Amino acid sequence: MKKWVWVLIAAMVVWNSVLTIQLSQFQTQLDEKTTETKIINKVVTDFTTDVTKVVEKSLDKVVGVSALYNGEVFSTGSGAIYDVEGSKAYIITNNHVIEDATSLTITFANGEQLDAKALGSDLYTDLALLEVDIDFTITPFSLGDSALIKVGENVLAIGSPLGLDFQGSVTMGIISGVDRIVPVDLNSDGFDDWDSLVLQTDAAINPGNSGGPLINMAGELIGITSMKIVYEEVEGMGFAIPINEIIPIIEQLRANGKVIRPVIGISAVGIDELSNYQKSFYGIQLDLNKGLYITSITFSGPAGIAGIKKGDIILTFDGIEITTFKQFRKLLYAKKVGDPVVIRYLRDEKETEVTVTLK
Structure with missing residues (x-):
């Protein structure tokens, strides 16, 4: 009988030891989870604080x-x-x-x-x-440098989606791409007239956001939201004009009320836009798919003064091969009045190079 009592006592001691160890391990796990949870919460709190600080100093x-x-x-x-x-x-x-x-x-x-x-x-x-x-105090945005923007950088868009009832709405995303080229039809004729250089972001941009700021995490203005792709199969593709592109235009508008761009004094059509019938009509080689065919010229304009004539085909502009009229216009408008440019053109199957001073 005593033997069984001692066995029972020994078993209870062992069981208590096991139970104590298990409880200790469980408490350790709880402590670890609690510590882990606190760390995670701290990170989220810090992140939220950074964002709200930027928003608070930007909304006004x-x-x-x-x-x-x-x-x-x-x-x-x-x-x-x-x-x-x-x-x-x-x-x-x-x-x-x-x-x-x-x-x-x-x-x-x-x-x-x-x-x-x-x-x-x-x-x-x-x-x-x-x-x-104004008769009250306001502060303008500090301007960032869009040349320093990196893909993956956090950004905020602030605006009035769907009207003033939602003024001051904030959306957040990242920079999805830089130096994107988006073709734009300016006169709704079904043909692209201009290539816009833009920043791509997945921050929500809705109707009414247009013209609002795109802001980095330093609270600096890095772009102006302008458009988004609205195809059914596309999600989160918004675009903003980079601040480095904006400043020269805005300063011209401030000084002159308009953007003064150089003229070259020609009307032209891209060879790529012509059918074989049209090429034959104009006497253009059928295998030629690049360049600009000059349809009319102002004789007193820069190109006319340099000796370029109607029917000539512009091949290069300052050493850059011309593929479309849209590209040519972009290159031309990047210049200033008075700038000299080198034009290579084709006439009677002979290439000639001249310098044209833009007006």
Whole structure:
């Protein structure tokens, strides 16, 4: 009997030891999980704090833009405060937001609504500069450097999606791509007229966001949201004009009320746009698929003065082979009035090179 008692006591001791070890291990696991959870929560809290700080210092620099025609609002968008001089504020928005407006109203983050004047706009870059007289204090955005932007960088878009009822809406994403080229049809004729250089982002950009800022995590203005791809099979492809492209255009609008671009004095069509019948009609080799066929020329213009004639085919512009009229226009508009450019053209199967001074 005593033997069984001792066996039972020994068994209980062993069981208590096992139970103690298991409880100790379980407590250790709980402690580890608790510690892990605290670390994860701390990371999330820090991340959220960084974002909210950027938003807090940016919201007052974003405005709503209402375009009116004969007193009726027909378009709403967003804008970014670019500069403040005394009692005047200068606001960047998109050309397509204010196009055809007879009057403009700006709604500030503090609720103030003031009339604005369009100092100028530019169809090709889809930019416009507005001027507003203010009697309260506002601060413009600090400007970033879009040349330093990296793919994967976090960004914020702020604007008024679907109208002023949602003014100050913030969306977040990353830079999906830099130096993207997006063809644009400017006159709705079904043909692309211009190649826009843009930043690509997956931050949600909705109707009404147009003209609003794209901001980096330092709170700097790095772009102006302009467009998105809306195909059914596409998700999260929005585009913004880079700030380094914006500044020269805005400063011209501020100084001149328009963008002054050079002219060369020709009308032309891309060889790539011509059918074989049209090539035969113009006397162009059927196997020629690059260059510009000159359909008319201003004799007193830069090209005419340099000896270029109607019927010539421009092959290169400053050493760059010409493939389309759209590309030629982009190269031309990157120059300044007074710049010399070297044009190589084809006439009677003979190539000639001349220097043309742009006006």
